Amino acid sequence: MHIPDGYLSPQTCGVMYAASAPFWYMAARKLKKTLTSKTVPLLSIFSAFSFVIMMFNAPVPGGTTAHAIGGTLIAVLLGPWAAVMGVSAALFIQAIFFGDGGILAFGANAFNMAIVLPFVGYGVYYLIAGKADKESPRYWIGASIGAYVGINAAALCAAIEFGIQPLLFHTANGTPLYCPYGLSQAIPAMMLAHLLVAGVVEAVVTGGVLVFLKKSMPALLSDLRKEVHA
Amino acid sequence: MKNLKYLWIGLAILAILSPIGLMASGDAWGEWGAEAFKKMLGFVPAGLAKFSGIWKAPLADYSVPGAGDAIGYILSAFVGILLVALATWLIGRALSNRERKDAKG
Numbered sequence: 310m311h312i313p314d315g316y317l318s319p320q321t322c323g324v325m326y327a328a329s330a331p332f333w334y335m336a337a338r339k340l341k342k343t344l345t346s347k348t349v350p351l352l353s354i355f356s357a358f359s360f361v362i363m364m365f366n367a368p369v370p371g372g373t374t375a376h377a378i379g380g381t382l383i384a385v386l387l388g389p390w391a392a393v394m395g396v397s398a399a400l401f402i403q404a405i406f407f408g409d410g411g412i413l414a415f416g417a418n419a420f421n422m423a424i425v426l427p428f429v430g431y432g433v434y435y436l437i438a439g440k441a442d443k444e445s446p447r448y449w450i451g452a453s454i455g456a457y458v459g460i461n462a463a464a465l466c467a468a469i470e471f472g473i474q475p476l477l478f479h480t481a482n483g484t485p486l487y488c489p490y491g492l493s494q495a496i497p498a499m500m501l502a503h504l505l506v507a508g509v510v511e512a513v514v515t516g517g518v519l520v521f522l523k524k525s526m527p528a529l530l531s532d533l534r535k536e537v538h539a
Numbered sequence: 540m541k542n543l544k545y546l547w548i549g550l551a552i553l554a555i556l557s558p559i560g561l562m563a564s565g566d567a568w569g570e571w572g573a574e575a576f577k578k579m580l581g582f583v584p585a586g587l588a589k590f591s592g593i594w595k596a597p598l599a600d601y602s603v604p605g606a607g608d609a610i611g612y613i614l615s616a617f618v619g620i621l622l623v624a625l626a627t628w629l630i631g632r633a634l635s636n637r638e639r640k641d642a643k644g
Contacts, residue, residue, distance in 0.1 A: 313570055315584075315591030341634045349631035353624040354546045360623040361553045361616050364601065368563035375567055376560070398626045402619055408596030471569050478586065486586035488569065489576070498568045526542045 310375070310467050310499075310507075311403065312418055314411030316488040317470055318478045325470070326416030332393055332424045339390040347536050348387060355383045356395030360402065362514060363409075367506050373498070375507035378422055378463070381430025381456035382515045388537050392427030417470055421463040430459025443523055443530050453516035457508040461500065464507070468492070468499035554616035558609040 317325070344352070359379035366374040383392035397419045403409040410418045430452075438451030472492030475485040488495070522530050566575075573591040576583045601615035602608065 310567065311570060313591060314593050315573060315587035315589065316569060318586060319590070337634060340631070344631050344635040346635060349628060349635050350543055351546075352631050353628045354543065354550065356627040357550055357620040357624040358553070360619045361550060361557060364557045364612070364616055364619075365560040366563045366567070367560075368565075369568075372565045373568045374563040374565055394630060395627055398630065399619075399623045402622045402626060404594075404596075406596055406598050406622065407601050407615060407619065408594065408599035409601070411590075412594045413590060467569070480585070484582075485584045487584055487590075488587070489580060489584050490569075495569070502568055526545070529542055 310378075310418070310422060310464055310503075311400070311410030312414040312421075312467060312470065314413045316411075316474065317414050317417055318474060318487050319413060320478075321470060321474070321487075322411075322413040322416060325414075325420050329397075329416045329420045329424060333397065333419075336390045336393040336397075339388075340394060343388060343390070343537065345536055347532065348391070351533065352383075352387055352391050352395055355379070355386060356399050358518075359383060359396055360399040363399070363403070365510075367510055369502040369506045371498075371501070373502060375502040375510075377507060377511040377514045378426060378460055379511070379514060380422060380427040380463075381434065381452060381459045381511070382518055384427040384431035384459075385434055385452045385455070385515070385519065386533060386537075389427045389431040391537075392431070393423050396423035396427065417467075421466045421470070425466050426459045426463040428459075429462040430455040433458045443519075443527075443534065449516045449519040449523070452519055453512040456515035457512040460511040461503050461508050464499045464503035465496070468495040471495040471499070550620050551617075554613055554620060557616040558612050561608060561612055 362377050362379045366376050369375050380392050380396045383395050400410055400418050400423060404412055404415050434451045434455030437454060438447045441447040471488045471490060472495035474488040475491045478486045573583050573588050598615050601612050603611035603614045606614060
C-alpha cells in the first residue's frame with residue numbers, strides 16, 4: 310500500500326500532505342500530555358515492529374503481494390495518537406532509506422496507513438471491546454476485527470487516490486499522466502488484496518501479539534493500560 | 540516494565556525471519572517500477588516517468604549493495620528497526636511529559 314512517487318499528481322500529493330498535517334500536529338500535542346518515560350520505549354518497540362512486519366509480503370491471487378501494518382495494534386496498546394506518530398515514523402524511514410513509498414507521496418501514505426488505519430481500527434476495537442478487561446476475549450477479538458477493518462479502510466483510501474488520477478490528470482487526448490488505472494480497476498485490486506490477504510494477516514498478527522503479551526507479560530499490559538488511560 | 544529485553548529479542552527474530560517476505564513473487568498492486576508500464580500498457584505515463592525517480596534511496600527495495608537478497612533483506616530489517624526505534628524514541632523523549640514522569644516516579 311506504499312504509493313510510490315509518480316503515481317499521484319503533485320497536486321494530489323499536496324492535498325494529502327495538507328490532510329495529514331493537522332493530525333501530526335494533534336498527535337504531537339496529545340502525546341505531549343500522555344507519553345511518559347515508561348511508554349516511550351514501548352512506542353519505539355512497536356513502531357519498529359510495524360516497520361518489520363511490513364516486510365513480510367504475502368502472496369495475493371493474481372500475482373501481487375500485500376502485508377500487515379500493525380497500526381491498530383499500536384492504537385490499542387498505546388492509543389491512536391501514538392499510532393499516528395509511530396506508523397508515520399516507520400513510513401518515513403521506509404521512504405527515505407528503502408525507497409518504499411514515495412517522498413512526494415509520503416503525505417498520502419501517512420494519511421492512509423498512519424491516520425485512517427489506526428483511527429478506524431481503534432474505533433471498531435472500541436465499539437466491540439469498550440473498556441473490557443484485558444482478560445475478556447472481547448479485548449483481543451475487538452482488536453483483531455478493528456485491525457481487519459482498519460487496514461481495509463486504508464486500502465480503500467489508497468485505491469481512491471490511485472483511481473482518481475486518470476480521471477483528473479490526463480493529456481488533451483485522454484492519455485493518463487500518472488496512475489493509469491481508474492477507480493474500477495484500483496478499488497477491486499486493492500480490496501481483493503486486503504479483504505482476502507492483508508486484512509487477515511493484520512487481524513491474526515494483532516490478536517496474536519495481544520494474546521502473547523497477555524499470557525507472557527501480563528504485568529506489562531496492565532501497566533500500559535494504567536499508563537495510557539490514566 | 541522490565542520485560543522489554545524480550546520484546547527487542549522478538550524484533551531481532553522477526554528481522555532474521557524477514558526473508559520469508561521475499562518468497563511471495565511480484566510487487567504489491569500499484570507499486571510497480573516505471574519500466575513495468577511499458578509491458579503492461581505499451582508506454583510509461585509521462586508524469587509517472589518524470590516523478591518516479593525523484594528520490595534515490597540508499598537501500599532501495601531493502602537490498603544492500605554487495606549482499607545477496609536474503610542477507611540484504613535481513614540487514615535492511617535490522618537497520619530499519621534501529622532507525623525507526625531511534626526516531627520514535629527521540630520524538631517521544633522530546634514530547635514526553637516531565638511533570639507526569641516526576642509525579643509517577
